[in-house]
Amino acid sequence: MLGKTIERQNPDRPFRQYLENYCGVLPDARTRWCTRKLKIEPFERFVGQDLVYNYIAIRADESQRKGYISTKPNIKAKYPFIEDGITKADVMRILEESGIxxxxxxxxxxxxxxxxxxxxxxxxxIGLYKRHPEKFQQAMEMEKEDPVTGERFTWVPGESLRELIRPERIQQIEANFQKKLLVMNKSVPNMPLSKVFALDVSCDEGDEPCLICQL
Structure with missing residues (x-):
């Protein structure tokens, strides 16, 4: 639409190859090697020494966040949403008004x-399991247990995906979520589901998802 060619970076080195390089150790909130190897390093390698303005989609109502800031002096961070005072409500409005x-x-x-x-x-x-079982299966196949030490590498702390989809466990997770949804709706009526999710992220303080993965 803009007449620009999109150049994919790192297309020949998929996630699974890096997973093998890391001996099956899955990325987590502390290491985030997937962000580093699949996003940051390919991007900085592509940029080289050229002057680049990196537009970061942090909104005005989350200005306390900084996101990815390169240590390379030629990559300059720009925050257009913050500069224009665009909040999440504005983003939702723009998406709706544009027809997207x-x-x-x-x-x-x-x-x-x-x-x-x-x-x-x-x-x-659970949503992935019900809507895209083939993707859930692929994720489940990446989990493993070290036969020597017994250490488990799972996507969810302390629980494998195979354990997660036991019928009684699904029922428990869904029931707990409905309780939280009820509490949230009582405190803030008609709260969007995405906001409920955002208030329920079970990460340690300071852990945030990759900026590129957030609206």
């Missing part, structure tokens, strides 16, 4: 991104 609307996955996910993102909540994993 929200992607369908916002019916059950709080953000875009990889289908196996470790920042997903359990209720979102």
């Amino acid at each position: 609307g929200l992607p369908k996955y916002y019916e059950w996910r709080s953000r875009s991104g990889c289908y196996f993102c470790f920042f997903q909540q359990r209720i979102e994993w």
Whole structure:
């Protein structure tokens, strides 16, 4: 539409190859090697020494965040939403007025991104299982247990995806989510589902999903 060619970076080195390089150790909120290897390093390598303005979609109502800021002096961060005072409500309005609307996955996910993102909540994993079982199966196949140490590498802390989809566990997760949804709606009527998800992210303080994966 803009007459610009999109150049894909790192197309020949998929996630699974890096997973093998890391001996099956899945990325998590602390290491985030997927962000570094699949996003940041290819981007900075492509940019080289050219002067580049990196437009970061942090909104005015989340200006306390900074997102990805390169250590390379030739990559300059720009925050157009903050500069123009655009909030989440404005983003929603722009999407609706333009006819684009929200992607369908916002019916059950709080953000875009990889289908196996470790920042997903359990209720979102259940959503993936019910809507895209083939993707859930692929994510489940990446989990493993070290036969020597017994250490488990799972997407969800302390629980494998196979354990997550036991019928009684699904019922428990969905019931807990409905309780939280009820509490949220009592405190803030008609709260959007994406906002409920955002208030329920079970990460340690300071952990945030990849900026590129958030609206």
